[in-house]
């Protein structure tokens with residue numbers, strides 16, 4: 001299923017693989033060090049640390065590139081064909097220092113456990129476990145409490161995740177309906193799930209998918225994503241016409257976009273810590 005999604009906040013570097021001088025440089029400096037082991041390789045930084053890099057073939061890629069997946073906390077090197085995988089590994093090897101630096105500055109993971117502090121609609125809440133089966137509730141206070149009943153502490157995380165997904169779906173369904181009316185379009189369905197490094201996507205058959213983590217961000221961020229994906233029902237690209245649609249739905253959409261650029265990494269670290 002091919003769709004469009006917003007640019008994630010991942011930092012990436014790309015390079016035209018055919019650029020001969022760089023390729024020669026790889027051969028001289030890195031051939032002996034790079035070991036391609038099916039789809040995983042290891043590279044070494046100048047100070048001797050070893051960094052795992054996942055190798056991926058993507059026929060749509062026009063060049064080799066390396067990027068950081070903040071949710072999985074790994075580096076991914078992409079090549080347009082299997083034949084170019086070695087170039088991708090070499091390209092990553094040359095950037096071992098950059099990869100190690102980017103991985104080290106990823107925010108600490110926040111486990112969804114009792115006592116943890118987690119944002120909900122942009123407001124920090126303290127997570128509290130209570131024995132029982134009722135639906136989670138919020139108690140005002142400083143900080144406000146998000147109380148998630150679960151018969152067993154082992155079920156606490158899944159209860160909370162269910163709650164975040166339900167809340168995200170309710171908010172997104174409402175915002176999507178509003179923006180769809182503005183643009184005169186009809187989405188087939190709204191779904192909320194674990195979307196690794198993306199925030200949302202729109203499939204060719206009109207299904208809008210969103211990351212549950214949007215419920216953690218201030219409401220204008222979720223609203224921006226709703227406007228963004230609904231606009232793809234009009235324009236399946238990121239052309240100027242597309243951004244005109246987004247602005248029609250939400251004149252101040254830039255705010256939401258900037259928030260994700262700035263804090264996206266921190267949001268991705270919530271509910272991970274593995």
Ligand SMILES: [Zn+2]
Nearest residue numbers: 004005006007
């Ligand atoms: Zn998009």
